[in-house]
Amino acid sequence: MITVHHLGQSRSLRILWLLEELGVAHDVVRHERDPKTRLAPPALRDIHPLGKSPVIILDDQVVAESGAIVEILCARHGPHLVPDPGSAAHVQHLELMHFAEGSVMTPILLNLYVGMLGEAGSPLHPRINQELDNHFAYLEGLIRPSGHFVQDDLSAADIMLSFPVSTLKRLGRGDDFPKLAAFNEMVQNRPAFQRALSRAGGD
Numbered sequence: 776m777i778t779v780h781h782l783g784q785s786r787s788l789r790i791l792w793l794l795e796e797l798g799v800a801h802d803v804v805r806h807e808r809d810p811k812t813r814l815a816p817p818a819l820r821d822i823h824p825l826g827k828s829p830v831i832i833l834d835d836q837v838v839a840e841s842g843a844i845v846e847i848l849c850a851r852h853g854p855h856l857v858p859d860p861g862s863a864a865h866v867q868h869l870e871l872m873h874f875a876e877g878s879v880m881t882p883i884l885l886n887l888y889v890g891m892l893g894e895a896g897s898p899l900h901p902r903i904n905q906e907l908d909n910h911f912a913y914l915e916g917l918i919r920p921s922g923h924f925v926q927d928d929l930s931a932a933d934i935m936l937s938f939p940v941s942t943l944k945r946l947g948r949g950d951d952f953p954k955l956a957a958f959n960e961m962v963q964n965r966p967a968f969q970r971a972l973s974r975a976g977g978d
C-alpha cells in the first residue's frame with residue numbers, strides 16, 4: 776500500500792495526480808499549512824526530518840523528493856510514462872525531470888521570497904524576472920504540437936513540469952506564454968487530475 780502525505784496547496788498534488796493516472800490504490804493524509812506563515816505543520820517532521828511534502832510511505836520505506844517519487848512509481852506501475860531508455864526522447868525526458876525541481880523552481884521561489892521584502896527587494900527583481908523569462912521561454916519552446924513535452928502523450932516530465940507551469944497564472948504571466956497556458960489547461964482538464972484534486976481536498 777502507498778500512503779501520500781499531501782500538504783494543501785502544494786506540489787505534492789503531482790503525486791496524487793500520477794497515482795490517479797496509473798490507477799494505483801493509495802491513502803492520502805492531508806496536512807494543512809500554517810495560516811500565517813504558510814509553512815508545513817510540525818506533524819510532517821514526524822514523517823520525514825525535512826518536514827516537507829510530498830512524502831510517501833512505500834512498503835514501509837519513507838520516500839521524499841517529488842522527482843524520485845515519480846521515477847519510483849513510474850518504474851513500478853507506469854513505464855509507459857517514460858520514453859524508452861536509450862532513445863533521444865529518454866535523454867530529453869531525464870533533463871526535464873531534473874529541470875522541474877533543479878532549475879525552474881529557483882527563480883519562482885526567489886520571486887516569492889524577495890517579493891516579501893517589498894521595496895527592499897526591488898533591486899533584485901529585474902534579474903529574477905530575467906531568469907523567470909529565460910526558464911519559461913525555454914519551456915514554451917519545448918511544447919510539442921500535441922501540447923505535451925517530450926512525447927505526444929502524457930509523460931512523467933509533463934507531471935513534474937505541471938507545478939512550475941501552474942505558477943505562471945499566479946504570477947500574472949499566463950498570457951505571455953500561450954503554449955504553457957494551454958498545457959496548464961490540458962492538465963486541469965484531465966479526469967485523473969480532477970480526481971486527484973478531490974482526493975487532495977480541493978486544492
Ligand SMILES: N[C@@H](CCC(=O)N[C@@H](CS)C(=O)NCC(=O)O)C(=O)O
Nearest residue numbers: 785786814815827828829840841876
Ligand atoms: N524539491 C522538493 C521540494 C519540497 C518542498 O519544498 N515542498 C513544499 C511544498 S510546495 C513544502 O513542503 N513547503 C512547506 C514548508 O517548507 O514548510 C520536492 O520536490 O519534493
